[in-house]
Amino acid sequence: MSGRRQARRGRQVLETAISWFLLACTLDVVMTHILLQQSAAGHTSVTFVESNPLARHVLHRWGLPGMIVFKASLSLLVAVIAVIVHFRRPWVALGLLYGGTAVVGTVVVYSVRLLLQHR
Numbered sequence: 001m002s003g004r005r006q007a008r009r010g011r012q013v014l015e016t017a018i019s020w021f022l023l024a025c026t027l028d029v030v031m032t033h034i035l036l037q038q039s040a041a042g043h044t045s046v047t048f049v050e051s052n053p054l055a056r057h058v059l060h061r062w063g064l065p066g067m068i069v070f071k072a073s074l075s076l077l078v079a080v081i082a083v084i085v086h087f088r089r090p091w092v093a094l095g096l097l098y099g100g101t102a103v104v105g106t107v108v109v110y111s112v113r114l115l116l117q118h119r
Contacts, residue, residue: 017097025075031111
């Protein structure tokens with residue numbers, strides 16, 4: 001494989017990993033909003049709160065728009081760090097993104113489970 005083709009393939013793999021990570025982060029925000037909204041409306045058997053103290057502070061201070069900006073900023077920061085790291089250590093960058101996707105994805109699945117269990 002030529003150097004250019006290999007570099008293009010590396011960028012495609014990185015872009016795919018970033019896309020999956022950002023999708024998981026977006027789903028986390030969506031599920032957080034749904035859980036909190038359903039709980040506040042009394043449609044759940046328990047009361048849900050944001051478990052991350054910093055995100056909870058942002059949510060109470062600036063509402064949903066603030067939480068979206070906060071979580072999006074952190075997600076984009078991780079993506080930028082992965083791009084920078086990818087230049088020197090591609091496997092470390094991909095590990096960061098795939099690991100982050102797994103962690104955030106687990107939170108999303110858990111949120112769905114909580115919503116279904118307590119409706």
